């Protein structure tokens with residue numbers, strides 16, 4: 001059993017002086033934070049919905065220090081919450097159920113790019129943005145990208161098996177992960193960073209830790225797969241007369257043999273919210289019901305191929321195309337600012353779900369109709385990675401008592417469509433009561449067996465991912 005550790009309390013629980021002194025002995029006094037004015041940002045999640053009480057934050061700089069910190073926590077029986085950039089959206093990155101934060105942001109090893117092998121080894125605390133820039137400087141690229149790239153860490157993206165903008169071409173983080181280094185609950189270390197293309201020697205440990213949300217150990221470094229970037233890239237912003245025609249167009253574009261990197265869905269109200277919140281220009285002179293943002297990339301020019309595929313789409317009202325970096329980025333801003341703009345209204349009810357690609361339109365329309373009928377005071381904001389069936393549903397203006405039933409009816413619809421209650425953000429605290437329903441009793445029993453085998457004292461992440469024991 002672990003004990004909650006409050007930096008301000010003296011007893012019961014571990015002796016504050018003994019515990020903190022032991023941590024200081026490992027990482028030095030400058031890297032053991034307990035004053036509320038410096039720990040504050042580590043203890044509330046990005047959404048503002050999950051706030052931990054006072055807690056210590058420790059910042060190891062090496063794998064060895066991380067292992068020693070975990071040993072200290074194990075001896076004192078203090079729970080551990082690994083934290084990267086704290087951009088997670090399901091409440092797993094803050095120690096709500098007690099314990100301390102182990103921040104990985106000083107684990108900033110960044111090896112030379114192995115161009116021949118297409119591999120890069122990086123410390124868990126390197127941001128996704130820095131990893132991209134490092135790869136690009138060597139003439140290579142990493143296939144996982146998302147809006148929080150300049151805060152999210154590579155360790156956090158592996159811990160959550162993050163998806164992002166380019167899953168239709170490069171897959172989720174797990175598909176791009178070829179090696180891992182992890183500190184286990186007893187302080188021992190799995191070191192498997194070679195990143196061999198072929199290594200068929202038993203269980204896939206990197207795959208197991210990917211998506212484990214800090215519940216099995218602290219990832220200290222990873223090796224990822226890189227590819228050669230395509231020289232020709234084009235972004236199209238397509239405006240449609242309805243959600244139905246926009247989502248039908250996703251299927252047409254996918255069938256058109258285009259070298260697609262991304263197909264993102266936005267709806268009219270969200271687009272207008274971004275425009276007004278960030279004072280962005282109107283792209284088309286008037287608003288439209290729904291939009292798709294489409295990226296294509298190839299070795300040869302792609303603009304004509306995209307234009308010809310788009311020309312046949314039903315319900316298309318307008319289109320804008322950009323084929324240079326700055327203009328492509330300015331079209332992407334309308335999509336990437338959604339999370340921030342909606343958060344600015346107040347913490348929304350956030351659901352990140354997936355349904356079969358052919359059901360995205362039906363799911364979106366039914367969700368909007370259902371929420372508007374049952375909660376007229378609420379507003380539904382929907383966007384997502386439509387190319388892989390991933391829809392982000394955000395609802396603002398709900399009173400606290402309505403959140404759970406509202407979420408339940410949407411997640412029921414997801415399950416009835418053979419979808420997933422978590423497409424890419426993970427389970428965290430937000431979805432753990434849905435895990436059993438989504439995965440079934442056998443999977444959850446296996447999850448518990450893995451957890452018990454690797455973390456018998458339950459030191460990592462109490463209250464995260466696994467449902468409370470029956």
Ligand SMILES: Cc1cc2nc3c(=O)[nH]c(=O)nc-3n(C[C@H](O)[C@H](O)[C@H](O)COP(=O)(O)OP(=O)(O)OC[C@H]3O[C@@H](n4cnc5c(N)ncnc54)[C@H](O)[C@@H]3O)c2cc1C
Nearest residue numbers: 084085086087088092153155156157159162163164214219
């Ligand atoms: C604006 C915005 C856009 C986003 N877009 C996307 C998107 O498109 N796709 C997507 O999948 N997600 C997206 N996210 C969610 C978030 O960015 C990802 O979940 C990201 O992977 C979290 O990385 P992080 O370093 O911030 O992890 P944190 O938030 O710090 O932690 C997330 C979880 O991982 C665990 N963890 C973190 N680091 C480690 C480690 N080194 N070892 C073990 N466990 C660890 C934590 O305990 C926690 O459970 C977005 C978030 C924001 C704010």
